[in-house]
Amino acid sequence: MSLYIEASRIISRPRYGGLRGAIYSDSSLKSRPEQLYALIIETLKYQEILNEVIDRSGLLGVERTLSHPLALVLVHDFLLKKGGIATSTGPLKESILRHKSRLSSEFTRAKIRRGYATTAALHAATVTTSARYPRWVRVNTLKTTVMDILAGGFKDYTPVNEFQELFAKAGEKEAMVVYIDPHIPNLLGFPPSTDLSAHPLVVSGALFLQDKASCFPAHILSPPPDAFVVDGTAAPGNKTTHLAAIIGRGGSGKIFAFEKDLKRSKVLETMVGKAGADRIVEIRSGNDFLLADPWKEGEKEGLEKVTHLLLDPSCSGSGIVERHEYELLPTTPRPAPPASRTSKMKKRKRGDNAEVTPTNLVSKKEREEITKHNALDEERLLSLSTFQKKIIVHAMRFPSARRITYSTCSVHAAENEHVVLSVLESDVAVKRGWRVEKRDENNFRSWERRGLVEECGGDEEVAQGCIRCNPWEDGGIGFFVVPFVRDGSIDEPLAEVREEVNENFPFSTTLEEEWGGISDVGEDQAVKIIDPSEMGREGQKKRISGKVVQTIGGGAKSKNKSGGTTEYPKFRPRRLLGSGKK
Numbered sequence: 001m002s003l004y005i006e007a008s009r010i011i012s013r014p015r016y017g018g019l020r021g022a023i024y025s026d027s028s029l030k031s032r033p034e035q036l037y038a039l040i041i042e043t044l045k046y047q048e049i050l051n052e053v054i055d056r057s058g059l060l061g062v063e064r065t066l067s068h069p070l071a072l073v074l075v076h077d078f079l080l081k082k083g084g085i086a087t088s089t090g091p092l093k094e095s096i097l098r099h100k101s102r103l104s105s106e107f108t109r110a111k112i113r114r115g116y117a118t119t120a121a122l123h124a125a126t127v128t129t130s131a132r133y134p135r136w137v138r139v140n141t142l143k144t145t146v147m148d149i150l151a152g153g154f155k156d157y158t159p160v161n162e163f164q165e166l167f168a169k170a171g172e173k174e175a176m177v178v179y180i181d182p183h184i185p186n187l188l189g190f191p192p193s194t195d196l197s198a199h200p201l202v203v204s205g206a207l208f209l210q211d212k213a214s215c216f217p218a219h220i221l222s223p224p225p226d227a228f229v230v231d232g233t234a235a236p237g238n239k240t241t242h243l244a245a246i247i248g249r250g251g252s253g254k255i256f257a258f259e260k261d262l263k264r265s266k267v268l269e270t271m272v273g274k275a276g277a278d279r280i281v282e283i284r285s286g287n288d289f290l291l292a293d294p295w296k297e298g299e300k301e302g303l304e305k306v307t308h309l310l311l312d313p314s315c316s317g318s319g320i321v322e323r324h325e326y327e328l329l330p331t332t333p334r335p336a337p338p339a340s341r342t343s344k345m346k347k348r349k350r351g352d353n354a355e356v357t358p359t360n361l362v363s364k365k366e367r368e369e370i371t372k373h374n375a376l377d378e379e380r381l382l383s384l385s386t387f388q389k390k391i392i393v394h395a396m397r398f399p400s401a402r403r404i405t406y407s408t409c410s411v412h413a414a415e416n417e418h419v420v421l422s423v424l425e426s427d428v429a430v431k432r433g434w435r436v437e438k439r440d441e442n443n444f445r446s447w448e449r450r451g452l453v454e455e456c457g458g459d460e461e462v463a464q465g466c467i468r469c470n471p472w473e474d475g476g477i478g479f480f481v482v483p484f485v486r487d488g489s490i491d492e493p494l495a496e497v498r499e500e501v502n503e504n505f506p507f508s509t510t511l512e513e514e515w516g517g518i519s520d521v522g523e524d525q526a527v528k529i530i531d532p533s534e535m536g537r538e539g540q541k542k543r544i545s546g547k548v549v550q551t552i553g554g555g556a557k558s559k560n561k562s563g564g565t566t567e568y569p570k571f572r573p574r575r576l577l578g579s580g581k582k
């Protein structure tokens with residue numbers, strides 16, 4: 001499939017998150033992802049002027065095989081890319097080259113109407129005016145203060161009241177302005193094109209380039225100076241270092257930063273060092289948080305005392321968008337073919353007038369690939385959310401835990417609200433009294449965008465407790481955070497909770513150990529699956545004759561102790577977990 005057809009297919013289909021995610025996760029694409037990304041991002045950046053050229057040239061009225069998105073990407077490369085359209089021949093290229101003088105002259109007129117004598121002038125203006133969210137900078141209070149920053153290196157910057165004032169107006173350059181964020185203490189916004197990556201204060205770790213939404217979790221978790229804190233999934237360390245700044249140097253608090261990946265642990269170490277937070281953060285390099293055992297001998301003065309946990313696990317990243325990224329703007333309907341040009345057009349059969357969409361240009365095999373890809377997407381989301389739930393449920397078992405934040409840079413409810421609902425139903429949440437903190441109970445009540453009620457099964461209170469951030473319009477990437485709290489008044493005896501940890505985490509146990517000898521409850525007695533999405537390798541929960549039973553999922557495989565693979569039979573009960581009363 002041509003680069004142009006793939007590009008037009010991507011820009012015309014609904015996208016809930018970032019372009020990079022949409023391209024890199026689509027295994028059905030044949031074009032090089034970087035080439036596709038560059039073509040789409042550049043086309044959409046210039047779409048307003050390109051649309052004007054396409055409209056005024058009457059291209060779509062004549063070339064009936066071109067859809068609007070397909071025309072956009074082709075006209076972009078024809079007019080704006082050095083070297084022009086990226087194929088030597090072919091009907092698509094011909095459909096543009098037939099109109100080359102008209103397109104070129106309309107482009108010149110469109111530039112002049114905007115006051116640009118040259119294409120270079122158009123480029124320069126577009127780079128500054130196309131950015132859609134600020135350059136956010138977190139002031140690291142372990143090293144400096146906002147006052148010092150604004151009175152020192154950034155004294156020439158004038159404060160503005162709204163972050164939108166950081167953006168350049170059409171035809172103007174970005175101004176030297178700064179925005180002091182009202183939601184996150186010590187967060188500053190600069191004009192989008194401000195490049196601070198090599199700034200001495202960034203290099204020294206006094207400033208961190210961190211998106212606004214990425215600062216929500218640590219701020220909402222808000223551990224006091226003497227708190228013992230876990231960051232369960234820490235690298236590269238934005239939130240760990242933010243937590244360290246909140247705890248501060250003066251207190252006796254401590255952060256245990258878990259990172260499973262050894263390479264990423266190195267990045268975390270560098271970041272923590274740069275932040276001046278080594279004395280506050282204990283890095284558990286290459287450690288899987290799911291295996292962290294707060295009851296282990298040696299954790300009496302460590303994990304056992306942890307009250308606050310920040311969980312920002314791997315997710316689909318569907319909320320990640322970039323400053324210069326745009327979506328396809330709606331356009332006017334395709335014009336009727338002009339009478340004077342019909343003679344130049346190929347004779348068309350009756351009923352041939354329907355718009356040719358990129359999908360029509362896709363072969364049957366390619367359509368099948370797209371369907372397969374969509375199924376894979378769903379499978380990927382399911383496996384991510386299974387992992388996300390597991391990590392929250394594990395944190396909820398920590399004996400002294402009182403407060404947890406869970407966050408993702410995903411816009412999918414499957415990784416956000418649905419995960420919240422599911423963990424609230426888990427045994428450990430019910431037994432230990434975990435709930436979603438109410439909107440008016442924490443320091444983030446003034447943030448307007450909350451969880452989606454319809455994705456919270458209509459539960460307004462849970463939805464209001466969740467926090468969402470929409471890509472671009474809220475000043476950055478798409479994000480989700482929820483604070484869970486418990487007051488400890490309905491604690492299960494710790495011994496019982498601990499037993500569940502041990503029961504649930506030997507993925508490498510033998511089948512006999514997993515079954516625990518309870519094999520007398522047959523499949524036909526299962527009446528209700530309580531939470532099918534919890535079915536990881538360890539199986540499903542079912543309500544069987546009034547009991548909640550953990551069973552083993554059909555066909556699931558796991559590594560066993562002797563290094564081989566165990567394939568589980570279908571729905572055999574593993575062990576009784578409780579009375580089933582909720």
Ligand SMILES: C[S@@+](CC[C@H](N)C(=O)[O-])C[C@H]1O[C@@H](n2cnc3c(N)ncnc32)[C@H](O)[C@@H]1O
Nearest residue numbers: 233235236237238239259260261288289312314
């Ligand atoms: C979304 S990133 C975290 C970003 C980080 N919070 C920040 O703000 O810089 C998720 C990280 O969790 C790590 N991870 C995934 N599963 C883990 C596990 N079971 N235990 C510890 N770390 C894990 C990944 O390697 C990855 O580095």
